[in-house]
Every structure is written in C-alpha cells, then in structure tokens.
Amino acid sequence: MEIERLVWEKCDSELSFYTNINSSDQNNLRCLKALASIRTLIVNSSTSDETISLVLETLVRILQHDQDYIHHHVLKLLSDLALCGDISRTTIFDTVYAYALRRKDASSLTAEALEVIFTTVEQCHGFAELSTSYEFNENLFLLLCSSNVVSVRSWIILNAKWFNVGTCCLVTVFLGFMSDTYPYVRKAALDGLVNLKELVNVKKRELIESCYDRAVELLLDTNECVRSAAVRVVSEWGRVLATLYNEVGDKGWFDGVFIQVCAMVRDTSVEVRTEAFSSLGQMKLVSEDLLLQTLSKKITIQIKKRKKIDLCTSKKFDLPASNVAGVFVHGLEDEFSEVRKSSCISLGKLTILYVHFAEEALNLLMDMLNDDTTEVRLQCLQTMYHMGTSDCLKVQQLHMHMFLSTLVDSNTLIRCATRKVLRLMKPTNLDMFNSAINGLLTNLESYAEIEPSCEGELRIDKARVAAILVLAIAASLTHEQHTSSILRRILTSAIPFLGRISYSLRDVMSQDTLFAYLSYCSRFLHSPIAEIFGQEEHCFSMLEDAPNHYSTEITKHVTPLRQISYGTSENHWQDNSWDPSHTFSLQEYQQKLTFAQKEATHAIGLVLKIVAETWPLIKSGCMDEVHKALRSCKEELATVSVEYHESAAGLLAFAYHYVRSIKLLGKVWMHFYPQRKFIGSRTGLLDLLVEKLDMNLRRMRYGFCGFKLEEELHILEFILLIYVLRLSNSDTCCRPTILKRLRATLSCVEHLCKKGSIKLSNFARELNSFCQEESSNDDGSYYAFSSKRSIKLFSLKQIVFGEKLKHIKAELSVPDNDSENPLPFIAGFPAAISFEIALHNVCSEDRLWLKMMVEEHTQYVFLSFDKHKDSDCLKKFALSVPFYTTPKAASFSLRACIGKECLFDDVQMAKGLGGPKHELTYLCNDKEVYFVIQS
Amino acid sequence: MVGIECLVLGAGQEVGKSCVIVSFGGKRIMFDCGMHMGYLDQRRYPDFSRIPDSSDFTKSLTCIIITHFHLDHIGALPYFTEVCGYDGPIYMTYPTKALAPLMLEDYRKVMVDRRGEEEQFTSEHIATCLKKVTAVDLKQSIKVDDDLEIRAYYAGHVIGAAMFYAKVKDSALVYTGDYNMTPDRHLGAASIDKFLHLDLVITESTYATTVRDSKYAREREFLKVVHECVGKGGKVLIPTFALGRAQELCILLDDYWERMNLKDIPIYFSAGLTLQANMYYKMLIGWTSQKIKDSYATRNAFDFKHVRSFERSMLNAPGPCVLFATPGMISGGFSLEVFKQWAPSEMNLVTLPGYCVAGTIGHKLISGKATKIKIDRETEVDVRCKIHQLSFSPHTDSKGIMDLVKFLSPKHVILVHGEKPKMATLKGKISSELGIKCYDPANNDVVHIPSSQYVKVDASEAFVHKCINPNPKHFESKADNDSDMDPKDTASLPMKEIEYKRVAEGILVMDKTKRPKAVHQNELLAMLGVEEHRIEFA
C-alpha cells in the first residue's frame, strides 16, 4: 500500500509539473518514465481503487492539454485501464470520444482515440454497452478515409463496421482504396470487400462490376498479399455477379469466373496458389468440358473450338478457355504441400458436379496416395471418403494396386483412413472384391488391427456388424466343411480380437460363448485352437473336462447368429451337424483368460502408438486430423475390457492420461503456433490449458509405478517440452520457477540416461546447453532462448509401454455421510472425520498427504501406514482426523483428497504450513464431506 | 548500338554445345560454353572464331555465364579459358562450381584414358579454369561492371541449375538454360520474378511439342514394376547417371520402402562417383525442393535409410535387391558388368532412362525386343529379364515453356536447344497464341532485336506527395440520392452518394538542362519565375 502511494505521488507530481510547461527532450523522457510507472500501477491487480481513479483523473486531464507528443501513450494507458475492468468505462469513453471529435483531423491520434472504444467493447463482448450517445457517422468516417497516414487508412478499413455507413458508400470507399499506393491498404480494402456480408443489399450492379474489374486488375499486382486477397474477391464477387447474370439468362459468367481464377494457379507465390485452389473449390455451375480440361494438360479439340468468353463488364479481360488446361495436374504436382492439400480438397468438392468428371478426377487422386507428405496422403483419403459419402466414388480395378498398398502403409492414420474409404467403396466385380479382401487380410496380418472385415458392398459402419460378419463367414464356411485357407486366416485374425468383438456383441452374447463358438469353428481346420494362440506345447483332447454349463447358452445365442448369416429359416440350421456338447476344455478356457489380457495390452499399445504418431500432425497444425484420431483412440480404449487383469488396468489408466495429455498439447500448440492470423489474446485460457497439461503430465509421472527407463524418459521429455513452451511465452513473471523446474527435470533425465547408458536426445542436449548459458547470465538479461529451435528437435518417440505399469491410486470415503446425512460440528471447534482409505500400489517411499479444504482454508495430514501390512498392492485402513478451522456457518462442506508428493520437482511449497514440501499429484477425485451445526 | 544482337554459336536447332553470344548496350555476354557429345571432330566445340574481335576474347567478352554443370553447357569452358585464352569473369552458381569439376574430370578420363583420344584439356586446365569462376547465389544482383547487372533464378533441372537475368540500362533479357517447371522428389520447380520488363527471353525447347502427363503416373509405374519384381524375389538394375536422376529415384524408392515396410530388401548404390555425389547433395540442401528443406531439421533426405553400398561379391548373392549403377545407358563400366550377370533371368528387371544414345546397349534394348545382345566379339548375352523405360525428364514440356513465356511476357523470344521441326511448331504457337515475336535461329545465325528505351522523368516532391496521398477529390460527395437503394437502408440513414475519383495531376516541364520533370500545378509559376496575377471583378 505504502509503495503504491509513493509511486503514484511521484508520478503525479512529475506529470503535473512537466505537462504544464513547454516540452523539451529531457522533459519528454521524464514524462514517459512517469507514464511507464503508471502502467505498472494499472496492470497490477492489487492496486487500490482510489489510486486507479486518481490515475484516471490525471490521464483525462493530460488529454485536455495540447501536448500531443504524449497523447499517444496516454491513449494506450486509457485503453489498458478500460480493459482492466473495475473502472467506469463511461468516463474513459466520454473522454476519448470528445477528444477525437475535438481534433477534427485524420491523424493517427484520432484513430487511436476511437480505437480505445472499439477494442474495449470488442474484448469485453459488450456491444450493448456502447450507448447511442457516441455517434460514429459517415462524415467522421470519410474524414479518416482521407488521411495522409497509411496506418490510419488501413485501420479505418478494418474498423469500418463501427461506423454508421451504408453498404454502397462502404463499397465505393473500398473501391477507392483498391487503388491506394500502399499495398497493405489495397489488401485491407480487398479483405474488407470479401467480409461484406450484405452484398445482396448492393443492388447497383455497376458498382459490383467495377469492384470485380478492379480486383481482376489487382490479380496482377506486384505484391503477393494483394494478389491473394484479389483472388478471393474475384471468386466471391464473381459468383455473386454470375448468379445475378444467371437470373437474366446469361450463363457464361460461371465459366468466366472459373477461367479467371484458373489463371492464378501458376502464380509464383505459394500463398496466391493456395488461395486460388481453395477458391476453385467454391465454384458452382461450371461447364463439364471446362472441368474435364482441368485434369489434363493436353488441350482437347472441344476446348480449342470454344469461343472466348466475354464478360460484359466495363472492361474486357482475356479469358481463353485454354487457361484451365491441367490446372489440377499442376496443383497436385506443386512443390508445396499446402498447395497440394488445397487442390486435393477443391478437386473433391467439384466432383459432386458431374459423374464423369468424378471418375476422371479419381484417377489423379489415386496417384496422390503416393505423395511424399503424410498430410497430403491423409487429405487425399479424406477427399475420397467425402466422394464416397456423396456417392461419386467409382473405384476401378486399375486403382486397386495403388489403393490397397496404403492398407500396409507404415502410418496407422493412413491405414485407418484407407479402411474407412474401403467401407464406402463398391467393388464392381469379383476380382476387385477378392483383391480388397486379400488386401485387408494382409493388413491384418502385418499390423494386427481391428475390424477384421469391411467388405464394401455391405457398407459396414460398426465394429458390431463387422463382428457378426466374421462369425457369419466362419459359420457358413464351416457348414460346408470347407477348410479353406481363407477361413483359417479369418479365424486367426478374429481370435486375437476376441475381447473387442465380444464387446461389440455384448448385448447378444458373452465373451465365453463367443470363444466357445470360435473354437468350435476352428475344429474344422483340423488344427486345435491352441495353435492359433501360439501355444502348441499343450496337447489336449477336445472332449475332456468340458464345462457343460456353457453349452445351453451357446446354443441359445449362436442360433440367431447363424440365422443372420444365412438369412434364411431355421431348417437350414438344424441340418447342421453342430453339436453343442462339443465345447471347449478348461485348459482352453484358461488360455483364453491369459489371452484376453494379452489382447487388451496389445490393443492399448496400438492406441498409444497412434497417439504418438499424431505429433507430426500437431506440429504441422492439422488439428482436425489430430482431434479425429484422438477421439477414435478414446473410443478404442472404451472397448478394451480389463476386468480381470490388474496390470492391463494400470496400462489402460495410463493410456487415458496419455490421450488427454496429447489432446491438451494440441490445444496449447495452437496458441503458440496459430494457423490463422488473428487470434485474440486468450492468454488466460492458455495459462489454464498449460496448467491442466502440466498437472496431467505430473499425474502420469507420479501416479504410476513400474516404469521402464525409456518409459520414464519419454514422459520426462514430454514434461520438458511443456516447460520450453512456457518459457517461450512472453509472460516472464513465472520464468524463474519454470527454469528451476526445467533444471530439475533435466537433471532427472541426465541421471536416468547415465543409469541406463542411453544417449541424451538432441532435444535434451540443446536444453542443457541453454540452461548452462542461462546460469552464467545472472544479471537478469535473459539469453535469447530459441524455443523454436529446440522444439524442432523434440520428437515424440513411439515406445511400447510395458505391462508392468501399476496405477497408484487411492479411494477415499466417509461412511454414512452425504448431503442428507451430514456430520455434526460446533462452529470454531475442531470436527472429527473418520475416513476409510484404500491405497493401490503405493510403495514405502511415497509421501502421501490427506488434503482438506474449506473455502480458502487448507489443512494437510500426513498419512503414515504400516509398510508390510496387507498385500503389496492394496492397503486399506481407517483414519480419524480432526479438522480444525470449522467456519462460522450453519453448515458447510469440506473437500478432501489424497495426494502424493512430487519428490523430484525441485520446487518447494511455501513453508510454515506444516504441509507437504513439494507439490502434490492427486491420486483420487475430491471427496465431499458434509457438516451441519449441532443444535 | 541500339538493340540486342544474338549470335547463336551452339544449340541452334539442335541439342548440344549450348552457347549464345549476346551483345547489347555495349556489353557482350557468353551464355553457356558447352560441348557436343555427338561429335569427335572440331564440331564438338562452338565456333569461337565467329565472336567479334576474336583475337582477344578477354577484351571482346564482358563475361561468361554458365547455367548448370551438364557438359553440353559447360564442356568447352576449360578449352575456351585455358587453350583459347579467355581470362575475363565467369559466373555460375555455387553448386555448379562445386560439381562441374567432377563432371569435367569424369569426361576427360573417359575420353583420354578409355578411348585413348587426344587430350583437349588436362586436369590442371580444369582446376585453373574453375579458379577463375565467381560463384553466385540465387536472386543475388551482381554488378559485373557499372552498367551490366546479372541475377540468377532457380531453374530446377539439376541441382544448382539457374536461369540468368541480364540488364544493361533499359534493356533486359533472360537466358533460361535448361529448366523444369514441375518439381520432382528432390528439386523444386523453376521460379522467377514476374515484373522484369524483358526485351528478350532465350529459352530451351527440348520438348517443344510434347505435353507430359502427371508425374505421379510415371512414379506409380516405376514403383509398381520395381515392387512386383522384388516381391517375386527378382533383382532390379537401375543404370543411371551419377548426378540427378539417381538421387531422385533413390528418394522415391527410399520413401516407398519406408512406407511399405520393405526393410528386408536391400537397395544398393554402386561405389564411385555416386556416393561422392550424394555427399555433395547433402551439403547443397538449400538448393533442393521445399519438402527436403523442410524435413532437413529432422533428417537429411540424402541420408537414405535403406540404401547400402554394394560389394562386388554380392553380385550373385541370392534374394531380391535393387541396385543403382553407372553409367546410365549401359555403355560400359559397372552397369554393363551387372547387366551381363542379371539379364538372363526372367525374374529380374532393368530400367532404362528415357533417352539413350545410339550404339549403347540401352539403345538396343529400347529400340527392339532384342533377345540376344552382342557385348563384344566373344560375349553375347541372353536377355530374358523385364525392361522398363523410365519417362522421367528434367526438362520442361511445351506447356511449361508456354507458361513461362506467358508469365514473363517479353517482347521477343528466341528458341534454342531443340529439334528443328518441333521448334518451328512451338514458334508458331508462341507468336499466334501469345502474340510475341519468336525466332528459332540455326547455329551461327545472328538475330537482331530492337530494345526498348525509356525517357526518365524527374518528379518534384510536391508532385510525388500529391500522387501517393488521397486528396479530397478521391471522395467527392454527390448531393442527390439514388433511388436504387434498399428502401430500409435509405429510411434509417440519410445516405450520401460517394463517387470515387483517382487523380494524379501534374505538369510536365522541360527546362534548360533538357531533363523532363513532372511538377505540381502550384509549383509551375515559381519554376517559371513568373508572378501570379489575379484579375478580380468587382
């Protein structure tokens, strides 16, 4: 408080002294210093309201004076003040508004004054707040438009929406600015035109036409940013014009605009080319012959004969139809993946126009499956998928080699996308069907993935249907006593997925039933099921020890399945020689149990692999793909059953955390490397995300035990990445803490590497050298940290997490307590609570704490437990603790949870509370305990 | 001398010994100094005696510019500098300078050591010649002297290939050398600035009439035959030149191997020039395609994951494999040795480049279904293996040439480096479709082209100021209201109709210094030294 007052008084006296006399350079400097101190007062959230209102008064006063030279800074401070919140914005708005009007000029100060109002209203989402007393009329608008200052001109274009100006006037002004001498003004004007949503209101066709004409001229601008903005205007406004002309019977316009945009796809700028291709995808009603010509560089006679299109605007543009020749060939061959991706998307969109065109386009798209970037290949498959959903995917035999080869692609996402497309594919003949099946089976054999069957004809969308189909196929083949190799392959593929398939069939039959059925089928192969399980040493007879209680169930459930498979009556079924008494042996059943665990582990391993593979996608900003992949990963995890398997359960819990971490990482990444140019300041949100991610990672690190060395390193490097991201964030106040943690984690990494004699990764080495430089630089000037460089070095390696993972978790309960049955207490006196605690996989070194919170009061209780009591993995005990600071209220609720100290984080908590020395990782969810005052 | 004079010393209506002498604005430049591989007599070199003042080339030529390291563009350079005595500046890009000695030395060895020919230039000649070279970067403007400015642009084709822009005063031209408008697996597409205001473009026209299909089809075919062959346990022989195609195919295969999990099948590089070349490629990463540059931080694309070097003992080892060997047309050397061993088995595959010189084994394999091939008097090889001809090419197709000419929009075009009848067709197309004058001179022809001259006008500060700032006239309000407006719109706010006018008014004056100058109207009186008189009416 005292310091705040001192700072303020010093500023105030300096300002009042120097703003009253004439300016000189030295005064100027002192004024700026004083204003800088004021800024610290404004941004400091603990500054008292009185000081803030004094600050406001002074700032308002300075604006009244003529000293222009500091007005710029004062306006900035007012803007900060307005954004801070607690202050009356009306005063600020009134002041700056009056200031702007008083200036009566088009200088940047006028614009800055208005900017204070606009940004505040925009950031605080309070459009309503802006009272009608502020009028931003047309005269003001036009005044600013004629400004000599370039930045004011581009500013006014961007902020035109705040002014009360008619669309026609706006368009005219933009049209004027399209001829501005400065490229950024031209670009802003073009962008402004695209963003005009009320284009329909501009009934004056000549006006639209002159904008269109001017935009066409700007397609030849020397600046690439202008050209790419012009492409957008030509395409958007061209379409509007084309629609208008189409209404009066002039159809040539759609083709004309298409040809016009096609002329831009060979531009030297990547940005322009990308824009041109994405614009082509928006086109409608283009003639088929033109579209077909885009797929071949050789000009057809039809196109040669075609008349030149004259668009009847004021100007004539040269629009030879030959412009479109091979446009998509060029786009798909482009050196830059963003251009290829964009043309892939657009080509897909255009295919819905004509059947023949779709067929031809597919020829080109198929070849894109051989592109050298995963991103493009993935997009290509996605495009095919969309073509499939709009029913224009006609795959032919000659495509099959290329297409099916993606089924064995080493990238999981690609394989997955291919299978999705395959489901929509309609094989036209038996050959294609066979090659599809063969491709799928190879896919299964090499990668052992789910969905054993996706025959296109049947349009299978769900694992459930797929599962039924497996059984159906197996059934029909066994019926014929047909021990073909196909059956064998299918069964071999199906049994490893027993858990998965039974999950999708869970409402029809149990896993045991299914298993019995499959092993029954396998008998027709003359090879015992054990062989399929890979345990040939067990030789057992089929009929021994058959646990017959399964038999009835099997008959009950398999019957309808067989009916599905035949689609006919029951007679057929009864003809069959299937004998329910031929069930499996106990040995087999036991094998099944161990097998199910293997399956679960394997399935989780696959998911973890896919998750790790999303890292390059995150890096290149393909968030859609990442979200999709992660979503399906989560769905996958939900189907894994781990009921009887402790170790698989640990792995599963870990996998959930891992997926969540990557998802958060993706979100955080978008903040640091946004794809779009304008992302508002959402630092608050970012902090929250990073915090969540940090917590999640800490949970992964401390909430599990039994890591292998590589596994632990993997997580540690992930944690390091987060610190690097945090460091590169401009906010430096928490820098020392982050650095401290970074160092601590880094030394853990080094220690582990030494222990396992593993080479330190490039990423860790880079960070190491950074840390050394940093510590040699103690004068507070930070060594320019190239986060980009070190992030480039980071890679999320795929490692197989072992089965030894144990989930450290706790269960906390208070018997007989809920909101209906609260515990009694006396306000101000300690209240006793009896907890029942179960700890899983906790080891003796772990320091556990019980944390209890009532509003801002927190109380920690150290948990000590007998080391050798109970079994190692589960400890259960009851604990009665007093809670000291009961509030003065009629009732309250207390949140309790159990946390484990993060011993390796070198960050100590505040001392003197008697609590944990390190931060905690929580092992259970908060448990709410209810109290009511004793009457 | 007004205008541009082009003397075509080589590659006029033919492919080989590229060399064009361009004189303009008092400067004389030699573009490329190549040798013709098809001749062994004096026709292999350009006829340097036709250069004006040929007694002293150093005085006659302002500089030499070499576009890339292919011998038909650089082969005669050591001869010209060391034997003919040219001692002036020579420009080429860094990679060309680095790789040229490799090519030249290799050629010299083949000619002298193997064929026992008379030596045209020695190893020392090559070394001293290359020492005189100034290496340039892309888009770097170089002042050769006070008037002549040159600049290199990326041309694709082979690593380090460049197009060159040259400008003297108001005249400017571009000499393309060989170029490719489509990127491949290791090089980008040619790229040049748009607003160069050119009087002339001299372009190659190797594929003057061919329009090529998508490159993906070529890649697909190649991968399919190779995969099928190794899938059935066969061996694939890929004879290539050491630089360029070898790297592209290798990247293609390495990437495919990775994706298709073909780790068990080895890809070999025969030792020699190729490995050395790969090393150069690794260093010259900045001149490769975007993808390779992008991924460089994580992995150098020329560090092939699946490629190993080949030992002679592996020649008859069992199992499938892929082998890259030089030379490309199986004209001798290691690729011939391997061919002899592998050709008799129908399981194996031999790929061949798109173009093979007559007389080579490659040519025989392409031209007919030869089942027996005589290697020399004693040896005859049974050819039962499959043959696949590659259709990859580092040259642009006719559409690419048209696209580039259209993009640069010069006033004139000269075609070189092509076949006569096809060039004539392209010439017709350029003049009819683009309306640009086009020539296809034969060797030793001279083409005269008028060049543009601009009159420079000074501008006063006031005039410039007026031009760059919007003046009140830009937004002139019109009083009347148009009824075309949306009725709702007009009701809510009284609309002013705005009219846009863009005006840059000034007065062009020429004073005693004879320099024209544009001034603002207010400045005129002061300039003329006249007082303003006003007549006012009461």
Ligand SMILES: [Zn+2]
């Ligand atoms: Zn060449």
